Amino acid sequence: MYRFIKAKEEMKQLKLPGFLYSEVPELASTVPYFSMEEDESCEEGIHLIVCVHGLDGNSADLRLVKTYLELGLPGARIDFLMSERNQNDTFADFESMTDRLLDEIVQYIQIYNLTVSKISFVGHSLGNLIVRSVLTRPRFKCYLNKLHTFLSLSGPHLGTLYNSSALVNTGLWFMQKWKKSGSLLQLTCRDHSDPRQTFLYKLSKKSGLQFFKNVVLVGSLQDRYVPYHSARIEMCKTALKDKQTGPVYAEMIENLLLPVLQNKDCSLVRYDVIHALPNTANSLIGRAAHIAVLDSEIFLEKFFLVAGLKFFQ
Template sequence: IFYRSKEDLVKELVFQATLYSDLPHLASDLPYFPAEEEDEEFEDGIHLVVCVHGLDGNSADLRLVKTFIELGLPGSRLDFLMSERNQTDTFADFDTMTDRLIDEIIQHIQLYNLTVGRISFIGHSLGNVIIRSVLTRPRFRCYLVKLHTFLSLSGPHLGTLYNNSTLVSTGLWLMQKLKKSGSLLQLTCRDHTDPRKTFLYLLSQKPGLQFFKNVVLVASPQDRYVPFHSARIEMCRTALKDRTTGPVYTEMINNLLQPLVGAKDCRLIRQNVFHALPNTANTLIGRAAHIAVLDSELFLEKFFLVAGLNYFK
């Protein structure tokens, strides 16, 4: 029955897909709890993984992500920095939050006297834009050669300009007005009258993503907080029909993707996620899918076991 149901499901899908149960090899074949761990000498330094939460989030948001990576890669020399410097004010502008995060990273390395061999970033939602902004700063330049994996969980890389949810767009607009939020204004590309001088457009012109070995974009069409196309960095139909801002949107996409495609040592991976969600108000407005990448143990275990752990080895 299982195999028949699986075949029927694949036939019904309108796109090509591989089910995890069909994969001959998993990303990890190590037991979660090995009998004993040997102390190894890591001459090339530790692998620093910086986790950055999203809007109105906190340092505990990505705790399950951290847990499943640690469980799946026992004995790895991983050091996690669960960013907390921005958790009291995620409504500030991106430049302010970038300064805070880069201070936090450098202070963490200095405080613990770390010899860093690799640096990876994991971001949720708005946190991904802060990460990309950090990569452009002169103070971070010496770490660019150490970049390994960028795991973007529902990141609004192209902003929220073409969000197909009127309810969410209205809610974000009201929140921006009430909080006088610089970050929300910048995400809607309304921080400058010239769209080519907005924060997101200028950020798209700066190098950053191509320095990673792996750029993994995780997106869900059920997520209405962050548009599916924005999380995947790709074109959408609404932008194609928009003769005013559409061309600028196309330029942003090209600015981001062309350096990635041209970088021989960089892989771009897009992962689409379809969650089994209950019929609740959170599901209706798209919030449930937006936070499921953080709190769904089913998704996180399957994602890391099947593919995700490969990006942190």
């Protein structure tokens, strides 16, 4: 206990914005784990939560997210679609992966004959871009009025154009060449000579995020795979200095955020995460923080219990 208090006081000396979990006076949910009381507010239908993995991932990547949502919302009428249609080919272009995810969602609802009252998405990394792309498709239009929460875990919403890690940039370049990956080419905004004709820029101009009740962006400065500013959808110093591509970057941010901010029924929330990571090679290259939002039980339990559950109620 003494070491904990001492570490907490040292943490306060950093004067970081935000708050400490241990000092939060109220929890996000007053319902205890494993309660059998049903949530009467959900009687009109199922709350479908679609979990979408990232690059080279699989349907089990977000299993802990599913676990803590189920534990934190006992009795709620929720159903999970752990997306698996893209897990064998995440190096394909985004158009192909969008088609697969859209088919998977529509077929899941039809096969199980679900009466859906709400649809929420939880995406990790590249999966967040696939989700945003699905929202723009005509076949999904009938579900737009049911959108509830979009939880983006380390999502490269602005791509990896201004990634500060030379090691990661080199790795992405190598992987793109080796796998002939359309998605990695689109992530780096090198899929067209005109930046305003790239996939990410065109996607930023299409409506989508403003239809959610909650847009929750989670990012970490320790994550070297996805730039901090890209996960938070905000400007960075490098882009401000770049007279050529910087203005295009600023336009992408405005395209994404303006519709969200103009919709009074949509709330935008950003969370910065600082993980306690061991001194390993994975931590050094930034991979550990990138996957900690998936496999850190401490982070996920505290995040949902203190802050995250309210967005899924």
